[in-house]
Amino acid sequence: AAGVIQSPRHLIKEKRETATLKCYPIPRHDTVYWYQQGPGQDPQFLISFYEKMQSDKGSIPDRFSAQQFSDYHSELNMSSLELGDSALYFCASRPAGGGTPYSTDTQYFGPGTRLTVL
Amino acid sequence: DQQVKQNSPSLSVQEGRISILNCDYTNSMFDYFLWYKKYPAEGPTFLISISSIKDKNEDGRFTVFLNKSAKHLSLHIVPSQPGDSAVYFCAASEGSGGSNYKLTFGKGTLLTVNP
Numbered sequence: 001a002a003g004v005i006q007s008p009r010h011l012i013k014e015k016r017e018t019a020t021l022k023c024y025p026i027p028r029h030d031t032v033y034w035y036q037q038g039p040g041q042d043p044q045f046l047i048s049f050y051e052k053m054q055s056d057k058g059s060i061p062d063r064f065s066a067q068q069f070s071d072y073h074s075e076l077n078m079s080s081l082e083l084g085d086s087a088l089y090f091c092a093s094r095p096a097g098g099g100t101p102y103s104t105d106t107q108y109f110g111p112g113t114r115l116t117v118l
Numbered sequence: 119d120q121q122v123k124q125n126s127p128s129l130s131v132q133e134g135r136i137s138i139l140n141c142d143y144t145n146s147m148f149d150y151f152l153w154y155k156k157y158p159a160e161g162p163t164f165l166i167s168i169s170s171i172k173d174k175n176e177d178g179r180f181t182v183f184l185n186k187s188a189k190h191l192s193l194h195i196v197p198s199q200p201g202d203s204a205v206y207f208c209a210a211s212e213g214s215g216g217s218n219y220k221l222t223f224g225k226g227t228l229l230t231v232n233p
Contacts (some may be wrong), residue, residue, distance in 0.1 A: 004161070033220060042122075042207065042223035043162070055218045090161050094219060105150055105169070107221060109161035 002026050004110030006091050012116045013081050021076040021113045025093030032074040033107055034066060037088040039080070049074055050096070081117045088112045124209050124224035132232055133168045137195040139227050141208030144189065148210040153182060153193045154220070156205045164192070165206075198231045205229075 005024040013019050025032050029048045035043040045058035049068035060066075063081075068074045078085060092107035123142045131137045139153075154162035168175040168182045168191065175182050193222045197201055203219040212223040 006161075022189045024126055031218070032168075035221075043221075045220045045222070048220055050218065054228065056220050059219065085206055092161075092221075103167070105219065106152060106167055107162060109154070111161045114159075 004091055004108055006089075006092050006110040006113050008113060010114050010116075011113065012118065014118055015081060015083065017117075019078045019081060019089075019115060021078070021089050021115070023074045023076070023091030023093075023110060024072070025072050025091075026095070026108055029093035029095045030072055030095060031048040031094040031110070032068055032072070033092040033094070034074070034076050035058075035091065035092065037112075038084075039087070043088075045092055046076070078115075081114050083117050086115060086117045088114050119144075120225070121148075122208055122222050122224040124206075124208055124227050126227050127225070128228040128230070130230045130232060131198050133200055136177060136211075137193075137198045137202065137229055138232065139206050139208075140210075141191045141193075141224055141228065142189055143191075143210050143223070146189070147212045148222075150211045150219070151182070151191050152209045152211075153180075154207045154209060155202075156207060156226070162207055169197045175231075191208040195229075200231045200233050203229055203231050229232070 033048040034046040037043040046060040048056045052068045066076045090112045092109045152167040153165040156162045184191045205226040207226045209221040211219045
Protein backbone atom coordinates (compact mmCIF):
# COMPACT_ATOMS: atom_id res chain seq x y z
CA ALA A 1 0.00 0.00 0.00
CA ALA A 2 1.10 3.56 -0.67
CA GLY A 3 2.55 5.47 2.23
CA VAL A 4 3.19 9.07 3.17
CA ILE A 5 6.36 10.38 1.55
CA GLN A 6 8.54 13.01 3.16
CA SER A 7 11.55 14.73 1.72
CA PRO A 8 14.29 15.21 2.46
CA ARG A 9 14.85 12.49 5.04
CA HIS A 10 17.78 14.33 6.56
CA LEU A 11 18.64 18.02 6.50
CA ILE A 12 21.50 19.94 8.06
CA LYS A 13 21.30 23.71 8.29
CA GLU A 14 23.15 26.53 9.99
CA LYS A 15 21.55 28.91 12.46
CA ARG A 16 19.47 31.66 10.83
CA GLU A 17 19.12 29.69 7.60
CA THR A 18 15.82 28.59 6.11
CA ALA A 19 14.52 25.08 5.43
CA THR A 20 11.64 23.62 3.46
CA LEU A 21 10.21 20.22 4.29
CA LYS A 22 7.87 18.45 1.89
CA CYS A 23 5.11 15.95 2.48
CA TYR A 24 3.21 13.88 -0.07
CA PRO A 25 0.11 12.29 1.49
CA ILE A 26 -1.32 8.90 0.68
CA PRO A 27 -3.43 9.13 -2.50
CA ARG A 28 -7.03 10.21 -1.78
CA HIS A 29 -6.03 11.59 1.61
CA ASP A 30 -6.95 15.25 1.73
CA THR A 31 -5.95 16.15 5.28
CA VAL A 32 -2.32 16.66 6.25
CA TYR A 33 -0.82 17.15 9.71
CA TRP A 34 2.65 18.24 10.78
CA TYR A 35 4.25 17.17 14.07
CA GLN A 36 7.60 17.97 15.68
CA GLN A 37 9.38 15.46 17.90
CA GLY A 38 12.33 16.75 19.90
CA PRO A 39 14.95 14.39 21.37
CA GLY A 40 13.34 12.13 23.97
CA GLN A 41 9.99 13.89 23.55
CA ASP A 42 6.58 12.94 22.27
CA PRO A 43 5.43 14.30 18.90
CA GLN A 44 3.85 17.74 19.20
CA PHE A 45 1.17 18.93 16.80
CA LEU A 46 2.19 21.94 14.70
CA ILE A 47 -0.43 22.57 12.05
CA SER A 48 -2.96 20.82 9.80
CA PHE A 49 -4.63 21.39 6.45
CA TYR A 50 -7.87 20.13 4.97
CA GLU A 51 -8.67 20.67 1.31
CA LYS A 52 -5.83 23.17 1.02
CA MET A 53 -7.06 25.32 3.89
CA GLN A 54 -5.46 25.53 7.32
CA SER A 55 -7.74 23.59 9.64
CA ASP A 56 -5.96 23.77 12.98
CA LYS A 57 -2.87 25.27 14.51
CA GLY A 58 -0.82 24.08 17.44
CA SER A 59 2.48 25.12 18.94
CA ILE A 60 4.00 26.34 15.69
CA PRO A 61 6.47 29.25 15.94
CA ASP A 62 5.76 32.38 13.93
CA ARG A 63 9.01 31.68 12.05
CA PHE A 64 7.34 28.64 10.54
CA SER A 65 4.69 28.64 7.85
CA ALA A 66 3.05 25.89 5.88
CA GLN A 67 0.64 25.36 3.05
CA GLN A 68 -1.14 22.63 1.16
CA PHE A 69 -1.13 22.67 -2.62
CA SER A 70 -3.70 21.69 -5.23
CA ASP A 71 -2.23 18.18 -5.48
CA TYR A 72 -2.61 17.90 -1.67
CA HIS A 73 1.10 17.84 -0.95
CA SER A 74 2.22 20.13 1.82
CA GLU A 75 5.34 22.13 2.58
CA LEU A 76 6.60 23.35 5.94
CA ASN A 77 8.79 26.42 5.62
CA MET A 78 11.09 27.26 8.49
CA SER A 79 13.03 30.52 8.66
CA SER A 80 15.63 32.00 11.02
CA LEU A 81 16.45 28.52 12.22
CA GLU A 82 17.50 28.10 15.82
CA LEU A 83 19.40 25.30 17.53
CA GLY A 84 16.18 24.29 19.30
CA ASP A 85 14.51 23.56 15.96
CA SER A 86 16.63 20.43 15.65
CA ALA A 87 14.07 17.63 15.73
CA LEU A 88 12.24 14.99 13.77
CA TYR A 89 9.40 16.45 11.73
CA PHE A 90 6.60 14.08 10.87
CA CYS A 91 3.85 14.51 8.38
CA ALA A 92 0.66 12.45 8.62
CA SER A 93 -2.33 12.16 6.34
CA ARG A 94 -5.94 11.13 6.82
CA PRO A 95 -8.70 10.37 4.34
CA ALA A 96 -11.89 12.36 4.57
CA GLY A 97 -14.07 9.79 2.89
CA GLY A 98 -14.47 6.04 2.87
CA GLY A 99 -13.87 3.58 0.06
CA THR A 100 -10.22 3.07 0.87
CA PRO A 101 -8.45 0.61 3.16
CA TYR A 102 -7.63 3.52 5.42
CA SER A 103 -9.77 4.63 8.37
CA THR A 104 -11.13 8.17 8.31
CA ASP A 105 -10.43 8.43 12.04
CA THR A 106 -6.75 7.54 11.80
CA GLN A 107 -3.64 9.45 10.83
CA TYR A 108 -0.95 7.64 8.89
CA PHE A 109 2.57 8.90 9.37
CA GLY A 110 5.49 9.36 7.05
CA PRO A 111 9.07 8.37 7.92
CA GLY A 112 9.95 11.88 9.07
CA THR A 113 12.61 14.45 8.24
CA ARG A 114 15.46 14.76 10.68
CA LEU A 115 16.50 18.42 10.84
CA THR A 116 19.79 19.30 12.46
CA VAL A 117 20.59 22.95 13.05
CA LEU A 118 24.26 23.70 13.72
CA ASP B 119 0.50 19.91 31.19
CA GLN B 120 0.68 16.37 29.82
CA GLN B 121 -2.84 15.41 28.78
CA VAL B 122 -1.82 11.89 27.78
CA LYS B 123 0.42 10.06 30.19
CA GLN B 124 2.40 6.88 29.80
CA ASN B 125 3.93 6.45 33.21
CA SER B 126 6.16 3.51 32.35
CA PRO B 127 9.09 4.61 30.19
CA SER B 128 10.08 1.01 29.61
CA LEU B 129 8.78 -2.54 29.87
CA SER B 130 10.60 -5.83 29.44
CA VAL B 131 8.80 -9.15 28.87
CA GLN B 132 9.68 -12.66 27.81
CA GLU B 133 8.76 -13.94 24.37
CA GLY B 134 5.38 -15.66 24.42
CA ARG B 135 4.15 -13.80 27.49
CA ILE B 136 1.66 -10.95 27.61
CA SER B 137 2.76 -7.33 27.29
CA ILE B 138 0.52 -4.73 28.90
CA LEU B 139 1.13 -1.08 28.13
CA ASN B 140 -0.84 1.53 30.02
CA CYS B 141 -2.01 5.03 29.23
CA ASP B 142 -3.96 7.63 31.20
CA TYR B 143 -5.54 10.83 29.96
CA THR B 144 -6.94 13.93 31.59
CA ASN B 145 -8.94 15.63 28.83
CA SER B 146 -12.56 14.44 28.99
CA MET B 147 -13.11 15.74 25.44
CA PHE B 148 -10.94 12.98 24.00
CA ASP B 149 -13.14 10.44 22.28
CA TYR B 150 -10.80 8.54 20.01
CA PHE B 151 -7.65 6.73 21.09
CA LEU B 152 -4.88 5.17 19.08
CA TRP B 153 -1.73 3.17 19.65
CA TYR B 154 1.28 3.64 17.42
CA LYS B 155 4.47 1.63 17.27
CA LYS B 156 7.72 3.35 16.43
CA TYR B 157 11.12 2.01 15.48
CA PRO B 158 14.18 4.30 15.56
CA ALA B 159 14.53 6.49 12.47
CA GLU B 160 11.03 5.60 11.27
CA GLY B 161 7.65 7.27 11.55
CA PRO B 162 4.96 6.02 13.95
CA THR B 163 3.08 3.02 12.54
CA PHE B 164 -0.62 2.76 13.36
CA LEU B 165 -1.47 -0.34 15.37
CA ILE B 166 -4.98 -0.22 16.72
CA SER B 167 -7.59 2.31 17.81
CA ILE B 168 -10.72 2.54 19.88
CA SER B 169 -13.64 4.90 19.97
CA SER B 170 -15.02 6.09 23.28
CA ILE B 171 -18.30 4.29 22.60
CA LYS B 172 -16.50 0.97 22.97
CA ASP B 173 -14.57 -0.58 25.81
CA LYS B 174 -12.59 -3.13 23.83
CA ASN B 175 -11.18 -3.54 20.36
CA GLU B 176 -9.22 -6.55 19.17
CA ASP B 177 -7.02 -7.09 16.15
CA GLY B 178 -5.04 -10.29 16.06
CA ARG B 179 -2.52 -10.31 18.89
CA PHE B 180 -3.39 -6.74 19.87
CA THR B 181 -6.27 -5.72 22.13
CA VAL B 182 -7.00 -2.26 23.43
CA PHE B 183 -9.18 -1.75 26.50
CA LEU B 184 -10.77 1.58 27.41
CA ASN B 185 -12.08 2.52 30.84
CA LYS B 186 -13.72 5.90 30.34
CA SER B 187 -14.64 6.46 33.97
CA ALA B 188 -11.01 5.98 34.97
CA LYS B 189 -9.70 7.79 31.87
CA HIS B 190 -7.42 4.83 31.31
CA LEU B 191 -6.59 2.62 28.37
CA SER B 192 -4.26 -0.28 27.91
CA LEU B 193 -2.75 -2.23 25.04
CA HIS B 194 -2.36 -5.98 25.44
CA ILE B 195 -0.05 -7.93 23.16
CA VAL B 196 -0.45 -11.70 23.34
CA PRO B 197 1.78 -13.54 22.69
CA SER B 198 4.66 -11.09 22.65
CA GLN B 199 7.31 -11.56 19.97
CA PRO B 200 10.85 -10.17 19.71
CA GLY B 201 9.75 -8.18 16.64
CA ASP B 202 7.33 -6.28 18.89
CA SER B 203 10.29 -4.55 20.53
CA ALA B 204 9.79 -0.84 19.82
CA VAL B 205 8.50 2.37 21.39
CA TYR B 206 4.73 2.39 21.77
CA PHE B 207 2.91 5.71 21.78
CA CYS B 208 -0.57 6.23 23.09
CA ALA B 209 -2.41 9.06 21.32
CA ALA B 210 -5.80 10.70 21.69
CA SER B 211 -7.96 13.06 19.72
CA GLU B 212 -11.24 14.85 20.09
CA GLY B 213 -12.17 13.15 16.84
CA SER B 214 -15.64 13.97 15.75
CA GLY B 215 -15.95 16.51 18.52
CA GLY B 216 -13.66 18.96 16.81
CA SER B 217 -9.99 19.82 16.54
CA ASN B 218 -9.88 18.08 13.20
CA TYR B 219 -8.56 14.88 14.77
CA LYS B 220 -5.22 16.39 15.80
CA LEU B 221 -3.37 13.96 18.02
CA THR B 222 -2.02 14.43 21.52
CA PHE B 223 0.67 11.89 22.31
CA GLY B 224 2.03 10.33 25.45
CA LYS B 225 5.78 10.16 25.93
CA GLY B 226 5.96 6.53 24.85
CA THR B 227 6.91 3.21 26.43
CA LEU B 228 9.92 1.26 25.21
CA LEU B 229 8.90 -2.39 25.00
CA THR B 230 11.65 -5.01 24.91
CA VAL B 231 10.65 -8.60 24.23
CA ASN B 232 13.40 -11.01 25.18
CA PRO B 233 13.80 -14.31 23.29
